[in-house]
Amino acid sequence: MSKIISGKELSAELKAAMAARVAEFPAKYGRVPHLAVILVGDNPASVSYVTGKAKAAAEVGIRNTTIRRPADISEEELLGLIAELNADDEVDGILVQLPLPKHIDEDKVIAAIDIRKDVDGFHPLNVAALWQKQPCTLPCTPKGIMKMLERAGVAVAGKKAVVIGRSNIVGLPVAKLLLDANATVTIAHSRTADLPAVTREADILVVAIGRPKFVTADMVGDGAVVIDVGVNRDPETGKLCGDVDFAAVEGKASVITPVPGGVGPMTITCLMENTVECFLAKMGE
Numbered sequence: 001m002s003k004i005i006s007g008k009e010l011s012a013e014l015k016a017a018m019a020a021r022v023a024e025f026p027a028k029y030g031r032v033p034h035l036a037v038i039l040v041g042d043n044p045a046s047v048s049y050v051t052g053k054a055k056a057a058a059e060v061g062i063r064n065t066t067i068r069r070p071a072d073i074s075e076e077e078l079l080g081l082i083a084e085l086n087a088d089d090e091v092d093g094i095l096v097q098l099p100l101p102k103h104i105d106e107d108k109v110i111a112a113i114d115i116r117k118d119v120d121g122f123h124p125l126n127v128a129a130l131w132q133k134q135p136c137t138l139p140c141t142p143k144g145i146m147k148m149l150e151r152a153g154v155a156v157a158g159k160k161a162v163v164i165g166r167s168n169i170v171g172l173p174v175a176k177l178l179l180d181a182n183a184t185v186t187i188a189h190s191r192t193a194d195l196p197a198v199t200r201e202a203d204i205l206v207v208a209i210g211r212p213k214f215v216t217a218d219m220v221g222d223g224a225v226v227i228d229v230g231v232n233r234d235p236e237t238g239k240l241c242g243d244v245d246f247a248a249v250e251g252k253a254s255v256i257t258p259v260p261g262g263v264g265p266m267t268i269t270c271l272m273e274n275t276v277e278c279f280l281a282k283m284g285e
């Protein structure tokens, strides 16, 4: 049997500690941190993520404003909204929920966010700082994954880590954080030859490919640590499932994260942490 790392439990602990800190902010700084979330359109997954963020903010005592705009908003209007939020002294963090509709240039939108309010850590200057090992806002999912590994007592240094997926949001930054923690890192993807042979070698396997139950038992080495970033609907049952076939892999891995209740809650908790950090930086802390 594998040890299951509950992102839900770890998140609850971290949020409780954060709430206690935030409760002291009005007396110290005159207000609480304020996160503005922009949601364009009504993609059900995005609506669900944004709702989760608002709920977590309420738990921690962070002020959350969700700004909804129709899917046909022009790029110019969206950039105008970001400029307003950049200029608003009482907004500490700005998050634009991705993906955006096709007619909007995502890179342009992300680059328009004031780097000091970039709670996602997606701004090109934050990305550059990460790759140069300089102080930066870390992207939430990779940050959450590293906290889960730490909590599970997984020693990363010297281990073989395989990351499946090379997205800007998860694959690339988590590979960099694992590298910084002295793992030997392989980034695998849809074009990797003989993927099962590559993944079987992993001591730590991070899966962020976005395909339901893609990782099967034969792709996992005995005793591996398996981190499942996927959030999918199981085409057979319609239930939420990860990129890993949990039931099949559970017996083989030494440590595994569940879906739901694994990486997802940690991503949201790290977003709250990043919002608090941006707020404190602004307050000169």
Ligand code: GUN
Residues within 6 Å of the ligand: 095, 096, 097, 098, 099, 120, 140, 141, 169, 267
């Ligand atoms: N869409 C999927 N994951 C994320 C995330 O971490 N941040 C934003 N802004 N959009 C996302």
